Amino acid sequence: MDTFYTDHWKTIEPERLxxxxxxxxxxxxxxxxxEALALSSATSVLDFGCGPGFMAEEIASRTTGRVVGVDLNKAFISGAQSRNTKRNLDFFHLADDALPDEVGRVDxxxxxxVLEYVPDLESTIASLHGTLDEAGQMVVIDSDWGFVLVEPWGKIRTDRFFEAASAAFREPHIGRKLPGLLTSAGFEDVNVKVIAGVDLLGRGVSVLQNMVSxxxxxxxxxxAELQxxxxxxxxxxxxxxxxxxxPQFVVTATKGNTNV
Ligand SMILES: C[S@@+](CC[C@H](N)C(=O)[O-])C[C@H]1O[C@@H](n2cnc3c(N)ncnc32)[C@H](O)[C@@H]1O
Known part of the structure; x- marks a missing residue:
């Protein structure tokens, strides 16, 4: 239970996959x-925790630069590799905490x-800071499970539900912590936008169903209460x-020319 938040990504049963x-x-x-990536001036992009790789694929189709997706889960990476038809896109499995040498430096x-699941936020962010070229940009997108609206549950029941699921996350309230974490890691020009799509049709139920599991x-x-x-x-x-x-917190930040 103590390390479920990370273990549940390493091995995923086929139905969940x-x-x-x-x-x-x-x-x-x-x-x-x-758009937050400002790809027109980018030459290389790392998608850290790329999962099945669909976003990396989308990014690669909008830039001539090199795009690399890495993830903790082997099955996601082998699926992404077998679907990949793009010459500027590669995927690598993260066997341990260190980024593979093939990633090199990126802008x-x-x-x-992803960050809600990592065991050590400071060291992951420091490693990503280290892989960026000077003046390189970081785009972090995360939710915050204390900032979810589910109607007709109301606030108290919604909070209770996400509290019951909280062992699935290392940091369930990651969204609100991102600016502080990035600033402490030496990033500059930290900017936060919150994008909140409203789902009236029930697409979000699959997210809630995942929490139920x-x-x-x-x-x-x-x-009985869950049902x-x-x-x-x-x-x-x-x-x-x-x-x-x-809501999704979209946080952009730039690597300054000083090391912290
Ligand atoms: C919610 S999914 C998001 C996938 C993808 N970024 C997306 O938005 O479609 C979280 C991903 O983070 C990966 N992950 C979790 N902990 C990680 C870690 N410590 N290092 C790298 N990837 C990790 C998981 O394997 C999973 O693919």
């Missing part, structure tokens, strides 16, 4: 995340929905009262 491949596909509303680091594994909420919550969401989708908002 294919669910993630659906969940992590690129969607047009994610365009602002790629952009992209890291989306964690909660069932932890036993932190009774099965009641999920049935309520189903009814809400039918009667139009469903709403899901999971």
């Amino acid at each position: 294919s669910r993630y491949e659906q969940l992590f596909g690129f969607r047009p509303e994610q365009e602002p995340f790629i 952009r680091v992209f890291i989306k929905n 964690y909660i069932q594994e932890f036993g932190t909420m009774g099965e 009641a919550h999920m049935s309520e969401l189903e009814a809400a989708q039918m009667n139009g009262s469903f709403m899901f908002i999971l």
Whole structure:
């Protein structure tokens, strides 16, 4: 349980793996995340924690620069490698904490929905800072599980639900901590935007269903209560009262010319 937040990414059972491949596909509303990379002046991009690689693939289709995706999970990387048809795109498995030598130095680091899982935030951010060229840019995208709206659950039940799932994350409130973490690591020009899409149709239910599977594994909420919550969401989708908002913190920062 103590290291579940990282272990559950290392080995993923096939059913969950294919669910993630659906969940992590690129969607047009994610365009602002790629815009934040300012690709017109980029020559090389590292997508750290690229998962199945769909975002890296999208980035590679918008730049002639080199794009490298790395991830902790072997199955994600072998799937991404076998789908890859782009000459400027490579994927590598992260066998340990160190970035593979093939990554080299880059002028952009992209890291989306990953930092909430890393065992040591300061050392991961320091390593990404180290891989950037001087004046290189970091784009971090993360949610913050204390800042989610699920209607008709209301705030108290929503907080209780995410509290029950919290062992799945090393830092469930990562969004609000990003500016401080990046500044301490020596980044400059730290800028934060919050992008909050409103889901009225029920796409967010797959995110909540994923949380349910964690909660069932932890036993932190009774099965009857969980099922009641999920049935309520189903009814809400039918009667139009469903709403899901999971804001994304989009944080950009520049590597200065001083080492901290
Ligand atoms: C929520 S998924 C996000 C995947 C992808 N970035 C996206 O947004 O579609 C989190 C990813 O982070 C990876 N991950 C978790 N801990 C990691 C670590 N310490 N180093 C590298 N990748 C890690 C997982 O294997 C998983 O692919």
